[in-house]
Every structure is written in C-alpha cells, then in structure tokens.
Amino acid sequence: MIGFDRVTKSYDGGVRAVDELTLTIHPGEIFGFLGPNGAGKTTTIKMLVGLLRPDGGRITVSGVETLQDPLAAKRKIGYVPDQPEVYEKLTGLEYLNFIADVFLVGADARARAITRCLDQFELTDAAGDRIQSYSHGMRQKLLLTAALLHDPEVLVLDEPMVGLDPRSSHLLKEIMREHCGRGGTLFFSTHVLEVAEKLCDRVAIINRGRLIACGTMEELRADGRSLETIFLELTEK
Amino acid sequence: MRPFFALLKMLFKQALRLGPAGSGGGSRRTALVLLALATAGSPLVLGLYAVFNQVYTLLAPAGEQAAVLTMAVVGGQSIVLLFGLYYLLSAFYYAGDLPLLLPLPLRPRDIVGAKLALVLAGEYLTVSALVVPIFLVYGVRGAGGWWYWPLALAVFLVLPVLPLAVSAVIIFPLMRFTAGSKNRELFRVVGSLLAVAVYLAVRFSVLSPREAPGRVGPWLRIGHTLSGLSWAAFLPQAWAADALAATAPVRALAYFLLFAAVSVFLLVLALVLAGKWFFRGAAGGYGAGLGRGGREKILGRGVFGSRSPLAALVFKETRVFFRTPVFVMNGLISTFIFPVMYFIGSRNRGWGYAGPGAWFTTVLVAAGVIVFAAGFGPVSATAVSREGKMLWVSKHLPLSGREQMTAKLVLALLFPLAAAVVVALALVLAAGAPVRDAFQALLLGLAGAWPAAQAGLIIDLLHPNLDWSDPQRAIKGFNGLLALVATVVLLGAAAAGAGLLAVLGVGAVGLLAFLFLFFLLSGLVLFHALGRPAERRYPVLEA
Numbered sequence: 001m002i003g004f005d006r007v008t009k010s011y012d013g014g015v016r017a018v019d020e021l022t023l024t025i026h027p028g029e030i031f032g033f034l035g036p037n038g039a040g041k042t043t044t045i046k047m048l049v050g051l052l053r054p055d056g057g058r059i060t061v062s063g064v065e066t067l068q069d070p071l072a073a074k075r076k077i078g079y080v081p082d083q084p085e086v087y088e089k090l091t092g093l094e095y096l097n098f099i100a101d102v103f104l105v106g107a108d109a110r111a112r113a114i115t116r117c118l119d120q121f122e123l124t125d126a127a128g129d130r131i132q133s134y135s136h137g138m139r140q141k142l143l144l145t146a147a148l149l150h151d152p153e154v155l156v157l158d159e160p161m162v163g164l165d166p167r168s169s170h171l172l173k174e175i176m177r178e179h180c181g182r183g184g185t186l187f188f189s190t191h192v193l194e195v196a197e198k199l200c201d202r203v204a205i206i207n208r209g210r211l212i213a214c215g216t217m218e219e220l221r222a223d224g225r226s227l228e229t230i231f232l233e234l235t236e237k
Numbered sequence: 238m239r240p241f242f243a244l245l246k247m248l249f250k251q252a253l254r255l256g257p258a259g260s261g262g263g264s265r266r267t268a269l270v271l272l273a274l275a276t277a278g279s280p281l282v283l284g285l286y287a288v289f290n291q292v293y294t295l296l297a298p299a300g301e302q303a304a305v306l307t308m309a310v311v312g313g314q315s316i317v318l319l320f321g322l323y324y325l326l327s328a329f330y331y332a333g334d335l336p337l338l339l340p341l342p343l344r345p346r347d348i349v350g351a352k353l354a355l356v357l358a359g360e361y362l363t364v365s366a367l368v369v370p371i372f373l374v375y376g377v378r379g380a381g382g383w384w385y386w387p388l389a390l391a392v393f394l395v396l397p398v399l400p401l402a403v404s405a406v407i408i409f410p411l412m413r414f415t416a417g418s419k420n421r422e423l424f425r426v427v428g429s430l431l432a433v434a435v436y437l438a439v440r441f442s443v444l445s446p447r448e449a450p451g452r453v454g455p456w457l458r459i460g461h462t463l464s465g466l467s468w469a470a471f472l473p474q475a476w477a478a479d480a481l482a483a484t485a486p487v488r489a490l491a492y493f494l495l496f497a498a499v500s501v502f503l504l505v506l507a508l509v510l511a512g513k514w515f516f517r518g519a520a521g522g523y524g525a526g527l528g529r530g531g532r533e534k535i536l537g538r539g540v541f542g543s544r545s546p547l548a549a550l551v552f553k554e555t556r557v558f559f560r561t562p563v564f565v566m567n568g569l570i571s572t573f574i575f576p577v578m579y580f581i582g583s584r585n586r587g588w589g590y591a592g593p594g595a596w597f598t599t600v601l602v603a604a605g606v607i608v609f610a611a612g613f614g615p616v617s618a619t620a621v622s623r624e625g626k627m628l629w630v631s632k633h634l635p636l637s638g639r640e641q642m643t644a645k646l647v648l649a650l651l652f653p654l655a656a657a658v659v660v661a662l663a664l665v666l667a668a669g670a671p672v673r674d675a676f677q678a679l680l681l682g683l684a685g686a687w688p689a690a691q692a693g694l695i696i697d698l699l700h701p702n703l704d705w706s707d708p709q710r711a712i713k714g715f716n717g718l719l720a721l722v723a724t725v726v727l728l729g730a731a732a733a734g735a736g737l738l739a740v741l742g743v744g745a746v747g748l749l750a751f752l753f754l755f756f757l758l759s760g761l762v763l764f765h766a767l768g769r770p771a772e773r774r775y776p777v778l779e780a
Contacts, residue, residue, distance in 0.1 A: 051632050053777055070776065074635040085626040087553065089560035093540060094553075100541075101549030102634045111541040118536075128535040130560075 001027050002048065002154060002187055007057035009043055009209075017043040019209035021057070025187055025202075027153075030180050032200035033189040036235050040209040041189040042082055045158045048187070049079045062153050062185075075103065078147035082158040082189075084139035088132035092123060092142050095131060096149065103150035110149060117145035120171055136163040144172065148179075155179055157188040161195055173199055197227045207235045240343050244351040251334075252355055252710075280722070286370035293374050302380055303482035309371035310396065310477045313364040318400035318436060319574065321360065322429050323566035324709060325404050328352045330412055330425075330518065331563050333706025339516070349511035353401065359713075360397040368393060375481065384486045388493060392477050395497050399473060402503035407432050409510040412518030426562045433570060437577060473499045546636055550644035557623075558616070558648060563708040564623065571717075572614035572652040573659060579606050580663035597745040599670055600678045603660050604752075605728065607682025608689055610656035612724025617649035617693030618716040621701040621778070625711055628703055628778060638775030639768050646694060646767075653686035681749065684756035688727055691763035693720035698770050701778065731755050 002025040009018040018040045025031040035041050046052040048059055050070050059066045066073040087095060093114070100110040118124040121141040131139060140163045147155065155176070161169050176199065180186050190196055196203050197217060204214040212234050213220060220230055289305050296302045329352060338348055372389045375381060381389075411428045415421040473496050480492035544552065558564050611617070620642075624631055631641055657679045664675040697716045705711045734755055735748045743751070 049633050050776070051629055052779065071635040071637065074633060077633070079633050081629055083626070086630065087557050087627055089557050090553070093535065094556065097541065097543075098549050098553050099634075101544045102546045102636060104546070105543075107541050107543045110543070111536075114541065115536055124532055124535060 001025065001060070001062055002031075002185055003058075003060040004044070004048075005058045005060075007044070007047060007054050007059055009040075009047060009052060009054050016209045018047070018054075018206075021206070021209075021211055023204060023211065023214065025185055027185050028180050028183050029201045030176060030186045030199055031188070032196035032203040033187065033206065034191075034193070034196055034203055034231060035189075035206040039206045039235075041206060042158055043209075044206070045079075045156055045187075045189060049077055049156055050074055075150070076153045077156055078150065078152035078154070079156045080140070080143045080147050080158065080160055082162070084136065084143050084163070086131055086139060086143060089130060091130050092118075092127040092134070095142065096127075096146055099146040100149050105150050113149050113151070114145065117148055120175075121145060121168060137165055137168065140164055141168055144175075148175070152184070154185045154187065157186070159190060160188055161190060161192055193227045193231060203227075205231060205234055240341075241347040241350055244338075244343065244347060245354055248351055248355045249358070252358075282366055282370050285367060286374060289371045289374045290378075293378055293380075297378075302375070302378070303478065305371050306375055306478040306481045307475070309368045310392070310474045313368040313396050314400045314474055315436075316364055316367065317360050317397045318404060319433055319570060320363065321356070321397075321401045321404040322408065322432060323563060323570065324356045324359065324713075325353075325401070325408050326412075326425065326429060326566065327563040327707060327709035328356050329408065329515065331561075331708055345512050345515040346508045349405075349508060349515055353405065353507075357397055357401060360401060361393075364397055365393075368396065372481075381481060382484065382486060382489070384489055385481060388480060388489055391493060392481060392496070395500050396477065398504055399496075399500040402500065402507045405507035406503065406510060409507070409514045409518065413514035415518075422560070422562050426565050429566055430569065434577075437574075437581060547640055547644060550636070550641065551647045554620075554644050554648045555651075561708055564712055567709075567712045568614060568616050568652060572610050572616070572656050575606050575610055575613065576656045576659040576663070579603070580659055580667055583663045583668035596671075596674050597749070599664065599668075599674050600681060600749065601752075603664055603675070603678035604681035604685060606660050607653055607657045607678070608685035608724065608728060608756075611649075611653035611686035611689040612693070612721050612727075614652050614656075615693075615712050615717040615720075616652050617646070617690040618697050618720035619702075619712045619714065620645035620649060620694055621697045622703060622705075622711045622714065622716065623708075624701075625703055625705050625708075632775070632778070638771035638773075641775060642694060642698065642767055642771040646690060649690040649694065650686065653683065653690065657682050657686070677749065681753055681756070684753050684760065685727070685731070687760035688756060688763045689720075689724045691760065691767055692723035692727065693717075695763065695767055695770060696720050696723065698767075698774050703778065727756075727759060 002023075004021045004023040007018055007021045008016065010016050021040075021044060033041050033044065043052060047054045048061070048066070050066060050073065053067070061073045062076045064073045064076065090098070096114050097110070100114070105113070115124075118127055121144070123138060123141055123145070126134065126138060131142065134142065140160070144157075144160070147157075157176075160172060164172060173195075176186050176188075180201075200217070202214065202216050203220065205212050213230070217227070220227065289308075292308075293302050293305055296304050329349065332352075372393065376385055376389060408429070411425060415424040415428070476492045476496040476499075480489045480496060483489035483492060558568065621628075660682065661675040661679045664670040664678060665672055693716070696719045700716065702711060702714050702716070731752055735752055738748055738751055
C-alpha cells in the first residue's frame with residue numbers, strides 16, 4: 001500500500017511542484033498517475049522513492065513512513081525512472097548483480113530472477129556487454145529487470161512505456177498485471193492515456209501540483225466521455 | 238554568425254553556467270563562484286610570490302635572476318602538457334555533447350578549434366597560479382625594461398598554446414588508430430600515460446644536470462645553473478624566457494616572435510591533423526558493436542555470486558572509475574605525478590636520501606609526498622560529483638549515507654596507498670635508503686593520507702557538482718582545489734605542532750610519533766565528522 005498525506009514540495013523559485021497531495025493506493029491495485037508535462041508527476045514519484053524530500057506531509061509504503069525509516073521503505077520498492085541513466089561502464093550483468101547484492105538477494109534467487117527477466121526481455125545476449133552500447137529501450141528493460149530482482153511489494157514506474165518496442169511493452173503490461181495479481185502494488189505515470197484506460201484499476205490526474213481527479217475508469221467516465229476528453233477538459237482549467 | 242563562433246559562444250556559456258540547473262541568478266552565481274575560487278587560490282598565489290621573491294634574492298647577486306623566468310615558462314608549460322593530454326581527450330572524445338555536434342554541418346576544425354579555445358581558457362586559469370606570481374616578482378623587482386610588462390602579458394597568452402598543440406598532435410593519431418579496436422579505451426589511456434611518462438623521463442632523466450652538458454640535443458638548452466639549481470628548457474621555452482630577460486627591446490621582440498611562431502606552427506599542425514583524423518577517431522567512440530557471447534558463457538557458473546552491500550558498492554565504484562578514461566587519467570596523473578618525480582629525482586639527483594644522518598628528513602619528505610598525493614589527487618574530492626545523473630541509483634538503494642561514503646573512501650585510499658608504494662620503492666631502490674626508513678615513511682604517509690582523503694570527501698559531499706555531461710567537469714573542479722587547501726592546512730598544523738615540540742627539546746623519534754598520532758587522531762575525528770553530513774546531505778542531494 002502507498003499513502004500520500006498532504007504532501008507538498010516546492011522548488012527554489014517558490015513554485016509548488018506538488019501541493020497538498022493526498023492519495024491512497026491499495027495492495028493489488030494498478031494505479032495510473034496522469035498529468036500534462038510539468039504537472040508534478042515525476043516530483044511525486046521521486047518523493048515516493050526517496051530521491052526528493054517532501055517539504056511537508058508524509059508518505060508511507062506498506063506501513064513504513066519514508067522519512068522515518070527511509071531504508072526500510074526503499075527495500076519495499078522497485079523503481080524505474082523516466083530517464084534510463086545508469087552506470088554505462090558496467091555490463092548489464094554487473095549492474096544487476098550490484099543491485100541484487102545491495103537488496104540482499106541470495107545467489108540462487110538472483111540467478112533465477114535475472115535469467116527469467118533477461119530471457120523475457122530478450123536481453124540475455126547483451127547482458128555481458130557494457131551498458132554504454134545499449135539502446136534506450138534496452139536500458140529501460142535492464143532497469144525493469146533490476147527493479148523486479150528483489151520481488152518488491154511496491155513497483156513504481158515513471159513513464160515505463162517510453163522507448164519500449166511493442167513486444168516489450170506488451171510483456172511489461174503482463175508483468176504489471178502479474179505483480180498486482182500476487183498482491184503487489186503498482187504506481188506508474190504515463191502520457192499514454194490508452195494504456196491507463198486499459199490497464200489501470202484507478203487513475204489520478206494531477207495538474208500544476210494539485211490533484212484534480214481520482215477514481216476508477218467508470219467513475220471518471222460517468223457521462224460516457226473518453227479519458228482523453230476528460231483529461232483535456234480538466235487540465236485546461 | 239559563423240558556425241565556429243556560434244559553437245564557441247555556446248560552449249563558453251555552457252562552461253560558465255556553474256549553478257544548478259533551473260536556478261536563477263546565473264551570472265551572479267558565476268561571479269560568486271569565481272570570487273570564491275579567487276579567494277581560495279589567493280593563499281597559494283601569495284605563497285608562491287613570497288617563495289620566488291626569495292629565490293630571486295638568492296639568484297640576483299650572481300646575476301642569475303632570469304632563472305625564475307625559465308622556471309615559470311618550463312613549469313607552466315609542463316603543467317599544461319601533463320594535464321592538457323587528458324583535458325583534450327576528454328573534450329574531444331569523451332564529452333557528452335559529441336553526439337549532438339557530430340551530426341551538425343560543422344567542419345572538424347570548427348569543433349576542434351572551439352573546444353581547444355575552451356580548454357585553453359581553462360589552462361590560463363591553471364597556469365596563472367604559478368606563472369603570474371613569478372612574472373610579477375621579476376617585473377616588480379625591476380629587472381626588465383619598459384617593454385617587460387606588455388611582453389609578459391603576450392608570453393602568458395601564448396604560453397599554453399604550444400603544449401596544448403603538442404598534446405593535440407599526440408592525441409589525434411592515437412584516437413584515429415585505436416578507433417577500430419575492441420580495447421580502444423585501454424589503448425588510449427595507456428597511450429596517453431605513456432606520453433606523460435616519456436615527457437617526465439626526458440624532463441628528469443635525459444636532462445639530469447650532472448650529465449646534461451654532454452648529452453643534450455640541439456633542441457634543448459641548459460641554462461642558469463647556480464649551486465646545483467639547473468633548469469633545462471626546450472628551445473621555444475628558452476626563447477620565451479630570453480624574450481622577457483632581454484636587455485634590448487628588439488632582441489626581446491625577436492625571441493618572442495620565435496616563440497610565438499613555433500606555437501602557431503604547432504597549432505596549425507594540430508588543426509590540420511584534426512581535419513584529417515578527428516571525425517574518424519570520434520566516430521569510433523560511439524555505436525560500439527555488441528560483443529555477444531553464447532548464453533552458457535554469459536550466464537555461466539560463478540556469474541551470480543553474492544557480495545555484502547558494502548563490498549558491492551566498492552566494486553561498483555572501482556569499476557566505474559577505472560573504466561572511465563577521463564577519471565583514470567586524471568586520478569593517476571594527479572596522484573602519481575609527485576611520487577614519480579620523487580622516484581626519478583631520487584635516482585638521478587639524489588633527492589630521496591642524504592645518508593644515515595638525514596633519516597629524519599628522509600622520512601618526513603617522503604611521507605609529505607604521500608600525503609600531498611592524497612590531497613592533490615581528485616579521487617576523494619570528486620567522489621560524489623562523479624555520480625552525476627546516476628545519483629538516483631545510489632539514492633534509491635536501501636543503504637545509508639555513511640555506507641555510501643565509506644565505499645567511496647575505500648576507493649579514494651587506494652590511490653595514496655599505491656603512491657606510498659612508489660615512494661617507498663623510490664627510497665629503497667632509487668635512493669638506496671634503508672628499508673626501515675621507507676617503512677616509516679610509508680606508515681606516516683598513509684596515516685596522513687587518511688584525514689586528507691576524508692577532508693576531500695566531506696568537501697565534495699557538502700558541495701558536489703552533479704550537473705555534468707562531460708566527465709571532465711565532474712573531476713576537475715573547485716572541490717579539488719579546496720581539498721588541496723585542506724591538505725596544506727593539515728600538513729601546516731602537523732608541522733606547527735612538531736615545530737613546537739622540537740623547540741621544547743623533543744627528539745626525532747618523539748616528533749615522528751607525534752606526527753603519526755596527530756594524523757591518526759585527525760583521521761578519527763574526520764571519520765566521525767563524515768558520518769553526520771553523510772546522513773544529512775545524501776538524502777537531500779539532487780542531480
């Protein structure tokens with residue numbers, strides 16, 4: 001479970017990137033986080049995974065408050081950022097082993113997880129190469145593999161479909177459904193409204209740092225309008 | 238605007254943008270950073286002024302005061318040549334902007350010229366710390382004629398051009414002919430370090446003053462020898478010094494024109510080579526082919542062995558550092574330049590050991606070289622900065638700031654450890670000192686390297702430069718200078734304490750024990766102090 005309680009974050013200029021955000025995402029739920037560019041999606045995600053410190057409010061991950069016990073919270077999270085910046089001088093396999101060591105994944109468990117994910121994402125042949133030779137999509141898939149290694153309770157993905165080919169994109173959606181089918185929580189941001197429409201149990205729309213809509217697809221489309229229409233109307237205000 | 242000038246303008250804007258991304262007050266922040274830089278560097282400049290003023294006073298009675306000018310020119314150009322190699326490698330071949338520049342309709346000489354100008358601007362800052370105080374001493378003491386001041390400015394402006402052009406002439410063929418190799422990065426680092434080694438060997442070995450008069454070639458000149466003080470200069474360097482020391486303006490101008498002509502010739506040669514080889518060398522750095530192996534080979538036995546989180550961090554830090562050519566070259570050159578000079582000097586000039594009666598001085602000097610190597614090397618003072626945009630990886634891991642910094646400290650200490658081995662070998666093998674003296678120097682030096690490295694870590698943790706796409710910007714910065722100042726303060730405090738004890742009648746053994754304990758205590762205090770900023774700063778750092 002993820003909880004945001006009146007979470008606020010401002011940057012240097014005083015602009016509130018996230019303004020009193022309150023949200024609860026339940027176990028087993030696929031939750032889509034939508035909003036135009038610069039709305040505060042990535043800032044919210046960065047606060048959730050411990051990359052940014054909120055100015056106010058509290059965030060909990062499976063009952064652990066991120067500011068009180070950040071390391072315990074991080075152990076419960078698997079995270080893929082929007083930009084797949086990663087140590088280019090390591091090989092894919094070295095990076096995955098590094099992540100597994102840090103998340104205390106044993107030798108047998110990591111061998112199974114890495115082998116399965118690399119095969120699924122068709123990365124096995126490139127796993128011994130340095131990451132600097134990987135394409136954007138390959139880096140994205142490597143980071144997805146790394147995020148799944150320790151079988152996290154909460155999966156946080158920032159624009160996960162960007163850069164993925166159709167097959168990998170389809171595979172990722174299956175992995176997302178599987179993760180939530182096992183009781184895990186999935187929180188992801190996206191610009192692709194179709195993906196949100198087809199995949200999410202609930203979505204939230206954020207604009208200029210403020211939550212402007214949240215609910216199931218049915219709740220949002222009460223009058224039969226498409227998610228795109230709702231999104232455009234809400235974010236124009 | 239011509240493409241060259243458009244590119245030049247953009248590169249300078251990018252380089253001078255010192256504040257974090259998105260922050261306001263750009264020019265004010267830049268001015269503040271430059272002011273802080275000047276403030277931090279001024280003790281060094283003032284100190285050098287005082288030292289060379291004294292040297293001038295010593296040399297003047299024999300009419301050898303112009304030797305300080307040779308020292309300025311040779312020293313300044315040596316610094317540019319040694320560091321210019323990797324600055325140019327970094328700017329031309331490992332910069333993050335190359336994938337953006339290569340597809341543009343720019344001629345190789347536009348890109349090379351603009352980047353060379355940027356590196357040149359940086360070199361003026363670097364050499365000014367050494368050259369300006371010496372030129373001032375010579376001018377203020379009134380040794381030059383009325384033409385001295387404008388000529389000194391002209392020599393200063395031309396000074397870095399020649400060694401930079403030489404560096405470029407070495408680098409372009411090196412990059413071109415290693416472009417197709419699978420191990421090109423290794424070859425490039427080794428090739429560049431070999432060039433540095435050759436230069437140092439020529440500088441300190443062939444030009445040994447005891448043998449020089451009979452051995453030097455027509456391209457070298459030994460000048461201004463007094464009481465064993467000898468400075469050998471390549472001919473253009475001698476011309477630059479002669480221009481400033483000349484007693485008639487026509488003679489001064491003639492020497493300067495000779496110096497400037499050679500510099501311009503080499504610059505043109507570098508640009509011609511750039512036109513021929515730059516694109517082919519640079520293109521080899523991108524789109525590396527995937528060296529695919531069989532599934533069994535890639536996921537074979539032993540691949541999935543586990544380590545402790547701290548060991549995993551240390552391995553990651555070490556791999557990333559040693560596989561990034563710019564980091565390796567900077568780290569190795571900065572850390573080993575003094576120990577290697579000490580080794581060569583010990584072999585050729587008897588620097589290291591003056592006999593059993595001088596064992597105390599021997600140990601102190603050798604230990605000082607090790608501590609200085611720790612402070613001068615940038616490995617600790619850029620440990621956090623080197624994370625750059627990858628900081629998110631470290632920050633999202635379930636590891637404390639203390640653990641992260643400990644891993645960085647382990648890597649930072651590897652360098653002074655290796656420097657200590659070089660110094661110990663210099664003492665035993667090159668200078669013929671007893672093993673016991675070398676061992677004492679090694680222990681004392683490493684004890685001092687510990688607090689020096691930690692001071693660098695704390696400085697970088699408090700003010701890291703994480704906003705870079707060119708790795709050179711990560712490793713060459715203000716923090717290295719501050720770490721050097723911190724090391725000088727540490728050594729100064731140790732020397733002051735030892736001096737006080739010496740006045741009180743404490744013997745050599747007691748003084749060494751004091752220094753050892755002082756360094757250990759400083760190390761412990763800083764290790765404790767490192768924990769707090771690590772826990773406070775690491776979570777709030779943003780790339």
